[in-house]
Amino acid sequence: MKELRDAILEQGFGIGHDIVKVDMFLNHRLDIALLNHIGQAFHEAFADEQVDMILTIEASGIAAAITTAQAFGDLPVIFAKKSKTTSTMNNDVYEAKVYSFTHKTENYIRIAKSYLPSGVNVLIIDDFLANGEAAEGLAELVRQAGAHVAGIGVCIEKGFQAGGQKLRNEGYKVVSLATVTGIENGKLMLAGGEAQA
Numbered sequence: 001m002k003e004l005r006d007a008i009l010e011q012g013f014g015i016g017h018d019i020v021k022v023d024m025f026l027n028h029r030l031d032i033a034l035l036n037h038i039g040q041a042f043h044e045a046f047a048d049e050q051v052d053m054i055l056t057i058e059a060s061g062i063a064a065a066i067t068t069a070q071a072f073g074d075l076p077v078i079f080a081k082k083s084k085t086t087s088t089m090n091n092d093v094y095e096a097k098v099y100s101f102t103h104k105t106e107n108y109i110r111i112a113k114s115y116l117p118s119g120v121n122v123l124i125i126d127d128f129l130a131n132g133e134a135a136e137g138l139a140e141l142v143r144q145a146g147a148h149v150a151g152i153g154v155c156i157e158k159g160f161q162a163g164g165q166k167l168r169n170e171g172y173k174v175v176s177l178a179t180v181t182g183i184e185n186g187k188l189m190l191a192g193g194e195a196q197a
């Protein structure tokens with residue numbers, strides 16, 4: 001997606017050899033026009049799939065999940081929570097363990113069982129795909145519910161990490177709208193093509 005690639009090149013930067021910072025439009029400040037186009041691009045990419053709801057993980061996946069849900073005609077969005085707040089969430093949850101690449105910690109992610117019915121077709125949306133831990137955890141929640149993963153859409157795939165290959169090898173339809181192929185002295189290298197399935 002050219003508009004996203006341009007934003008990454010113009011406003012993003014790399015930290016060390018493996019962290020991509022795009023706080024200017026995706027992870028802190030939100031560029032709503034760009035996010036709307038991201039939602040439309042996911043809708044186009046998954047137009048052949050039956051999609052009943054969108055699943056993401058808090059916090060940075062939520063914006064793109066919302067615009068994708070709108071592009072599909074206002075589908076429901078559910079986001080997995082990273083902390084268990086006893087006041088708002090009882091024990092009737094699906095949960096999966098996820099290793100956080102950015103925080104280097106292991107967390108449980110959870111969703112209330114009542115919001116993910118069995119048999120529904122779920123499109124997983126996230127901001128980044130690195131080692132695939134978040135997407136695998138979300139797919140595990142879908143599996144526990146007896147629902148079906150219609151596909152996995154990520155705004156930015158880090159092609160130099162193993163997640164994309166792993167998920168595709170497992171048979172998931174994975175679509176990334178931009179792929180960072182490497183970081184050199186803070187500069188981001190991007191793959192040239194359109195959405196990579």
Ligand code: 5GP
Pocket residue numbers: 018019020021022027057060099100101102126127128129130131132133134135158163
């Ligand atoms: P994975 O679970 O695929 O290893 O990593 C994806 C998750 O970690 C995403 O939910 C995203 O929030 C975060 N993440 C991984 N790599 C990066 C990165 O380079 N930059 C940012 N901002 N987040 C990342």
